[in-house]
Amino acid sequence: MAVCLQYQSVYVKREAARVSGKVQLFGAVILLALLGVKVWAKLEATDLGYSLARERQKMVVLDMERRELELQRSVLMRPDSLAKSAREKVGLSEHSLGQTLKVTY
Numbered sequence: 001m002a003v004c005l006q007y008q009s010v011y012v013k014r015e016a017a018r019v020s021g022k023v024q025l026f027g028a029v030i031l032l033a034l035l036g037v038k039v040w041a042k043l044e045a046t047d048l049g050y051s052l053a054r055e056r057q058k059m060v061v062l063d064m065e066r067r068e069l070e071l072q073r074s075v076l077m078r079p080d081s082l083a084k085s086a087r088e089k090v091g092l093s094e095h096s097l098g099q100t101l102k103v104t105y
Contacts (some may be wrong), residue, residue, distance in 0.1 A: 075081060086092040 076085075083094075
């Protein structure tokens with residue numbers, strides 16, 4: 001009879017230790033939701049990394065364009081280039097000594 005009572009107490013402890021199906025299902029749903037959030041965060045981080053790389057590439061292209069335009073501006077603003085443009089486009093010429101006036105106060 002003692003063996004029978006010990007077996008019965010083990011059986012009762014085993015039943016108490018079991019988790020119901022609803023709790024297992026709830027745990028599985030929570031686990032899947034957490035894994036889904038983790039995957040979503042990884043995808044967002046990857047997408048953000050790609051967009052950052054695109055913006056950096058745009059920045060490099062725009063910086064090169066800015067440098068090229070600064071070089072063109074410096075070439076166009078040289079005195080000999082300005083004089084040539086004034087002669088060709090507007091028809092201006094260098095002034096003679098008789099055309100200048102000295103203004104004094």
